[in-house]
Amino acid sequence: MILKGGQVSSFLRKPADQVWCVLVFGDDDGVVADTADQAISGWTKQTGGAAKVITIDDDDIRREPHLLGDRVETASLLGDLDIVRVRTSGEKIAKPILALVEAADQRGAPFANRLIVQSTGLNTRSKLRTGIEASKSAAAIHVFADTSDNLRTLVASRIEDLGGAIDPDALDSFVALLPGHRGLANQETEKLALYGHKLDRPISLADLHALSQTDAENSVRTMVQAAFDGNASLCLAEYDRVAEVGTSAISILRIFEMEAKRLLQARGLLGTGGDIGRKLRPPIWQNEWPAFRSRLDRWSAASLAKLIAAVHDLELQAKLHGPAADAAVRVFLLQVIRSAAQRSRMTASR
Structure with missing residues (x-):
């Protein structure tokens, strides 16, 4: 089934008894995670707090497809409810999930435990999405970025x-x-x-x-902006500073993505009139606009789209390999710096 609008809030407050599996998906994994947390909270309240959350990695399920079924179907000897949380992307583990959904529909009753699946990037042709949307015992919730x-x-x-x-x-x-x-x-x-x-x-x-911001967060933003400017010395100095205080690769990449999307949004607003900087999130104030406009002239919409795709690939590596991804982030920053410097020379020669 598909849950939309008011159905979502009602379900999250009091999940329907017949629904044992919920798929939450959308482009903002923060909204996806928050919505999944609310579903877990709703199930937990129904048990009077007698529920345990078990997180399974999608790579573990791919190696051992039976693992998911074992967790979902096996009732606790103490009568507690197990809520199995799986974070995935795309169709990685669609087959074992949909096999369980089909089995629950055929038997006409939910399994002993509950399953919450968090995913990003599911289009209307996704087998995982369409399979759960067609189910009577599972629900799909499509979430969107915040307004x-x-x-x-x-x-x-x-x-x-x-x-x-x-x-x-x-x-x-x-x-x-x-x-x-x-x-x-x-x-x-x-x-x-x-x-x-x-x-x-x-x-x-x-x-x-x-x-508003910690020193480390200011350093990350300064580092990212310096990369877009092609300022190698400033960018690498700030990178060393944020690395020293333990800032994760994912935190760096998310701020990098935010800045790239802000530039992309600004390019779409060029020629519309008004104060473009104030229309962005976070806004660009008047004293920041000259530097931001310089970056805007340097980076085309196509190049920004490629950068965002590269950030997504790196974020996946960071999730899979943890601290080992730090070196890849540094190499990525160097590539952006070199590209920005070349773009600066091309702009100057026009």
Whole structure:
């Protein structure tokens, strides 16, 4: 079955008894993860807290296809509910998942345990997606990147959950500065919510300026922008700084992707009039615009699209190989620097 709109929120609050498997998919893996967490919470509440979450790697399932069935079908001797979480992409493990879905539909009853599948990049021809959408005992939820209204609600709710409050103008400013990725936005929101806990007054704009970013995050953004500028010395100096404090390759790649998408968005807005910088997320302020415009002139839409695809490939490597991916990220930065320098020379010669 397919869950949309209000059906999603209703299901997440109180999952239907006949649904034992949920596929959550979308382009923003942060939104995918948050939605999966809500489904897990809903199942857990139904058991009065007697549930255990088991995470299985999709590579393990490919090596041992029976592993997924063993986890889903085998009831706990203590009567607890096991919730099996699998993160995957594409059609890697579609066959064993769909075999279980078909078996549950044929028997007309859910399995002993629950299955939550998180995935990215499933189009309308995906076998995994269409198979679950056609099922009577499994549900598919397609999630999308956050809008400003969504983020406002999420930020305000998280601050209120910890007993804090935030001024409306501070909330507007904070949401405008959030990265367009739920995972990174959650990190920033959590820091702000913890700051507002027991503050005894609403969080103000002055508070935001003091808390907006850590030194390490500033270094990552400076490093990424220097790479797009072709500034090797600055980029590598900042890379050494963020590596020293243990910033993960995935964090670097996500900020790199965010900057590339922001440039791509800006190219699409050229010629539309108005203050383009203020339309972007995070916005480009007036004092930042000359440097940003220089990058915009240097990088074409096609080259930015290729960079984003390369970032996605590197992020997958980082997830599979962990710290071993750090060297690949450094090589990638050097390639971007060289390309930016060549583009700068071509622009100057026009």
